[in-house]
Every structure is written in C-alpha cells, then in structure tokens.
Amino acid sequence: AGKGVLAGKTVLVTSGPTHEPIDPVRYLANRSSGRQGHAIAAAAASAGARVTLVSGPVSIPDPAGVTVVRVETAREMLAAVEAALPADIAVFAAAVGDWRPAETRGGKIKKDGAAVPPLTLVENPDILATIAGRIKARPPLVVGFAAETDDVLDNARKKLAKKGCDLLVANDVSHEGGVMGGVENTVHLLARDGALDTWPRLGKDEVGKRLVARFAEILSAMPG
Numbered sequence: 001a002g003k004g005v006l007a008g009k010t011v012l013v014t015s016g017p018t019h020e021p022i023d024p025v026r027y028l029a030n031r032s033s034g035r036q037g038h039a040i041a042a043a044a045a046s047a048g049a050r051v052t053l054v055s056g057p058v059s060i061p062d063p064a065g066v067t068v069v070r071v072e073t074a075r076e077m078l079a080a081v082e083a084a085l086p087a088d089i090a091v092f093a094a095a096v097g098d099w100r101p102a103e104t105r106g107g108k109i110k111k112d113g114a115a116v117p118p119l120t121l122v123e124n125p126d127i128l129a130t131i132a133g134r135i136k137a138r139p140p141l142v143v144g145f146a147a148e149t150d151d152v153l154d155n156a157r158k159k160l161a162k163k164g165c166d167l168l169v170a171n172d173v174s175h176e177g178g179v180m181g182g183v184e185n186t187v188h189l190l191a192r193d194g195a196l197d198t199w200p201r202l203g204k205d206e207v208g209k210r211l212v213a214r215f216a217e218i219l220s221a222m223p224g
C-alpha cells in the first residue's frame with residue numbers, strides 16, 4: 001500500500017459461486033472457480049488499494065494482501081458486501097445463485113419415500129443491482145460481469161442498463177470457449193456511454209491486471 005495507481009483507494013470484489021442449501025448435505029450451486037474475481041482482487045492489492053474480497057466457496061488460495069470474507073449463500077454475500085462499504089470501486093464477479101430453495105430442511109431428506117421430493121425455489125437478492133441502486137454509500141465505480149453464451153454484446157448492453165452499473169465486463173462462456181473453470185478469458189468491456197473495448201484472449205491474471213488499470217483510469221477521470 002502507499003504506492004500504485006490505486007493507492008489510498010478501497011476496492012470491494014465478489015468472487016466465486018454461492019451455495020444455497022437444500023438440506024445439510026445438498027445445495028444448489030453455480031459453476032464458478034473464483035479465478036477471475038480473485039485475480040482482480042490480487043491485482044487491485046498490487047496496485048496499492050485496500051481490498052476486501054467477499055468470496056463464495058472456492059478451492060483456490062486467498063490472494064495475498066487482501067481481506068477475505070467467506071460466505072456461502074447469496075443473502076450472506078449481500079450482507080458481507082454491505083458491511084464492507086463504503087468503497088471507491090465495487091466489482092461483482094461472483095456467480096450468484098438467482099434462486100434458493102424456499103425452505104432448507106434441517107435434516108437430510110430421505111430417499112426411502114415413494115415420491116421424489118419437490119423443490120420450490122424463491123428469488124435471491126440481486127447484489128449488484130442492490131448496490132448500484134443505492135443512494136447512500138454507492139461506490140462511484142460499480143462494475144458488473146455478464147457471462148453470456150449467445151448474443152454476448154446485445155445481452156451485455158441490456159444487462160448494464162438493467163443492473164444500473166457503470167461498467168460491464170462481458171465474457172463469452174459458450175461451451176467452445178472453455179472459460180468456466182479455465183485459466184483464460186475473452187472479455188468485452190462495455191461502458192455506460194456505449195464505449196466498447198474488446199481484448200484478445202488472455203490469462204485471467206492478465207485480465208485482472210488490465211481491468212484494474214482501466215478502473216483506476218476511470219476513477220481518476222471522475223470529478224471530485
């Protein structure tokens with residue numbers, strides 16, 4: 001800290017999947033290694049920022065020099081994010097479960113019954129939209145991610161508007177891409193004014209570094 005393009009700045013990053021428990025041994029999850037979010041947190045710390053990483057369950061190591069808050073569910077993730085504010089930059093790279101089981105059973109559901117148990121889902125809070133829509137303590141730069149398989153840019157534009165974020169990082173996760181769980185990523189960076197950057201396929205660590213450099217540029221160009 002003290003040196004680097006984000007010296008004196010505070011950065012919040014969400015990363016990894018969420019787990020939404022069905023019973024003590026089963027859960028609904030999203031496919032996410034946490035690699036991209038963790039790489040962003042690491043790059044922000046290297047750039048001198050004070051970084052809080054709110055992470056769902058992942059099997060990769062904690063980045064160096066970062067405060068890590070571990071959570072399991074989307075609701076826990078939202079609470080941890082709110083507790084970590086204010087921040088200058090908030091990056092929502094986690095693959096948050098859109099739904100959770102309406103009830104979590106306290107004991108393991110048995111297979112011995114004749115019927116297959118029903119699974120009723122309810123909607124989870126949208127963490128990105130919640131923070132981007134805040135009046136108080138809204139981070140000046142709110143960054144969302146979009147994992148798309150089709151019409152990547154079209155969907156990214158819609159998502160940027162719907163979520164109310166300032167910048168959207170869209171990645172193509174169509175099966176051919178091998179991005180999910182992989183070490184490389186092809187990203188498109190979409191700004192609110194429609195400006196678009198497309199980067200070549202790069203390692204997730206390199207994507208993290210380049211994203212952090214862009215965030216620092218955008219932040220320094222902001223008034224105040």
Ligand code: C5P
Pocket residue numbers: 014074092093094095096097098124125126127128129143144145146147159163
């Ligand atoms: O709607 P979708 O899941 O595609 O949007 C992706 C973006 O929204 C990501 O930045 C993700 O971290 C964020 N998100 C969230 N909370 C949710 C769902 C998505 O923060 N419940």
